Amino acid sequence: MSALTRPRFTLGDAIAGVSVAFVLIPQSLAYAEIAGVPAYVGLYAAALPPLAAAFFASSPYLQTGPVAMTALLTFGALKGLGAEPGTTEYVALAALLALVVGVVRTVIGLARGGFLAYLMSQPVLIGFTSAAAILITSSQIPTAVGVAPPDGKILEKLWWTITHMADWDPTAVVLSVATIALVVGGRKVHRLFPGVLVAVVVGIAYSALTEYDGLTVGDVPAGLPPFSLDLPWGSLPSLLVSGAVIALIGFAEAAAISRTFAAQDRTSWSPDREFVSQGVANLA
Template sequence: MKSSWLDWMRPYQKEHLQGDISAGLIVAVMLIPQGMAYAMLAGMPPVTGLYAAAIPILIYAMIGSSRQLAVGPVAVVSLLVFAGVSPLAEPGSGEYVTLAVLLMLMVGVIQLLMGVFRLGFITKFFSHAVISGFTSAAAIVIAFSQLKHVVGIPLESSQPAGAATEAVMQFSSWNWAAVGLSAAGIAMILAAKRFIPMMPGPLAAVLLGIGTVIWFNLDGGGVSIIGEVPGGLPALSLPSVTGEAALALLPTALTISFIGFMESFAMAKVIAAKEKQYVSADRELSGLGAANIGGSFFGGFPVTGGFSRSAVNYDAGAKTPLASVITAVLLLLTLQFFTGAFYYLPNAILASVIIVAVYKLIDWREAIALMKLRRADGAVWLITFAATLLIGVEQGIFIGIGASLAVFIWSSAYPHTAELGWLEESGAYRNVKRYPHAEEAEGIFMLRIDAPLYFANAAFVESKIEEGLKARPQTKQVILDFSGVNSIDAVAVHELESWERMLRDREMELKIVDMKGPVRDILRKAGWQENRLYLTMQDSYQTAHIY
């Protein structure tokens, strides 16, 4: 069942109201510090995190297909914003904000068009190994990007190793008040999560940080605070669009569009499965696209559905998007009346909010599991992780995708094949390497091909046939089991014809069995006679009068 504002508003059930109000309040309390922290991570003024949290979540509630997804700023997307825009302008400057707003508009347009033209399937080409390796490395990059706020001194390097080295070299200059605030913030958030789950740890850390700075006058001692936060509702304005800027931001916009959608859709599916609801990939793209487009007219930066906030929203009792509407209203009230309360908020506390939020994204267990299950997937994880960590977040994701595609091409160009023999106890033909006692008929070489047959792997299959014939010089008949061949291209058809001629010249016969319908259709079009296309291995044997 798809969801829009009419789907859930018209038949709204009163028993859902309490859960929606509770969830909306809790997510709003959670989003205030997170939104400001992720704005800082994105290189934006803190108040833009509230803009990016309030407007898009309201728009998504009207269009999206998930009833519990909480849309807003997230750590990985914020890092991608910083990585894509910082080479073009000084973070925090007016030009930087203008480019980030344009980036949000571009992400929205890309996602909306993908939804309209039903292109959600494209993201399936991003393998799980790539996404896991990327997010794990990005989490480390994000954590180390906050090191300057944790130790309270400026650090030039944007790479984790460089930032850590600088921090160690300047150990004597550390601001220990900032270090203490960061440690206290992390401890409070983790303690609240473990011992008092209903208490919003990030907000408690924010209140602790503000109170400590005021009480001990820490801003006068060098502790960095966010300072003046502009009050009032976000003003409506048109994003500034130039061809040169759009072209420069296009790779980042595409990356955020895909990564943001996959993170959002994955969480939406998890919740929908629990609630036995339906979420549409194309509807999600349209909803996220509209949310980003709408947010760009109010000075935000790219957003998507977040894992942690969506989980909190669901666990707190959200049953309909009304919870998101309530969250948006509370955020707007905060912007209108309470931004002055954040003047003394230390950046060290915002850093602690970010660090706690991203540490759980580092998934070593997934890397180990992939390595155990299939080393090629484990290698893709490691390549993506290393490239993201050592080269850059944007480059890392594309290198990972390239590695994933290379593994796919390699495996399809060198497919699994198996020499077959008759296994009496199971009454079937089996791989003789796995079943050494399977009986191989004299004068017959049987080979099963477990992949589509096309131009890139036809030569490899031919080499396997040659290897088999060399090992069995008395062969009179070659039987190819096509039960694993789902498709065949024109080049491979010509290769089959050349194999047949080659074997005929050697006084051997080629037979093809267990052919699927689409493959049979193509061979018929190529002129192959029906009596040469055997349905089963037994048919080929009976024709040859062997058994």
């Protein structure tokens, strides 16, 4: 790289990093809710892991952070262990599960097991991703219309929401529709339109100016949590299989992105390094 082109690339990387950060903040809050942990935990997952992963990553296109599929798999893995979502016990189990995922990925990478990224076929990955999208959408509809259905399975909550339309909050419905319109419609206007960022800014402004009394994220503690390994280690055997599954399926999605862009730009990438990169991110 010449001295003349280096500043241009540096500025481009800086702009891309800031853009991703602004989009990652609201997404991490949403994915934390899907995983069953407090919203601020999503911010922690969006801050430290990318810094750790950057030292080992091989793909310039892959951004490390919370994703919907991993959040859904985390909720499914912890739901059967008896902990109530959002509680301190549940958060500790989620941290232990992330530790298991990190160890599995790091070991696979160090053992040069990156070839595993190619074993899951694209149709299977697409089907799994589509199913996850349907489940996530169904689980968030009650929140989108401003109701709190009784405890139950996702489909039971969805059916309760549909049959209790009289309880819907009109303001929540309008905000949800407007958010979808900004995110989806913005892409029709221009592929670089920051729909997620605009939707978040508009939503925050509306909530602050009108003193919106509906469901909100709530208070976010300042600073980082204290470092501690006081985790429920007795539950470790129950999380090993789930951790291995999340480690492989979650990485398959990231590998598909890396392979696609590497093929388009005729560049190489190392699945072994990416396994280590994502593993270190989970450990962080």
